[in-house]
Amino acid sequence: MSTTLAPATTATALTLSPTKAIVVRWIGYAALLGALVMIIGGGTVWGIVTSQLKAENITVSEDADFMPGAAVQGPFSAYAQATIINHHALEMSDGKTYAELEQDDPTRATVMNASFLRASLFTSVVSYGVSALVIGVGLLFGLFGWAIISAVPASKKNKA
Template identity: 65%
Template sequence: MSTATVPATTLGDTKVKVLKLIGWAGILGAVVMIIGGGVVWGVVSSQLAAEKITVAEDASFLAGAPVVGPFSAYAQADIINHHALAMAGDKTYAELDKEDPLRATVMNASFLRTSLFTSVVSFGVSAFAIGMGVLSGLFGWAILTLAPAWPKKTTATGVRA
């Protein structure tokens, strides 16, 4: 087993301190992002669960599953669109005549899809925050690991203690 020596650093005391602080900031940012992303994911999931929505049985995937996550929310939004288009003869809300009695139903379907897609985006942003938190923590840890030790304090006589 060989022991490698770390080359002497040419960084001054101030740069070493700044480098260490950046490392700690990365780790602190990681904690905030991971917790924040997890909390948002949990809130969105619990709010969807409270609505007691189940993916329609004729959905292309996750049929019958409770809508509590990004994939089930997407599946339900997709089947709502399918049903609305089938009911309106493949016309969207904007394409229907203003006097068409189906227009209100298609509009409600559009609103439901938008709400479900908003939750899908929220899950995505939460996952992104958690992922970036993990990366930030790894970068902070790497900086702290590779940076030289904190400079020793200088005594009144100018000698490092």
């Protein structure tokens, strides 16, 4: 038994009026411009956060499970340091968080500082995540813009 398969799709030409073609091409250019702004913005924020973390000269604690001894200058090392700070604070407070400690507990201030440090490090981790997201969306915008511009032919000027 023999089977012949027909082509799954056939090509159809999309016809746009000259005005619509211009508008669609401008949308493509706007997407490319937006892509450029997002990629530069995301990269700039990534760089600023990295330089600020480096300036603090923080090193991941040697007893950390993840990246011990590494300089804190990126999302993974910041996360590693935040995690070990939590471990040390809970160890010091017999497993109690700041909110669970009595107000007159002498370890409460230290646990509070640990909580603030963790929050600051997690803020940098979130900043890295948002920067990566913006760069990724910028790349997609660039691809979409390029595809739109490539798909819509440039209008031909009438020579009269």
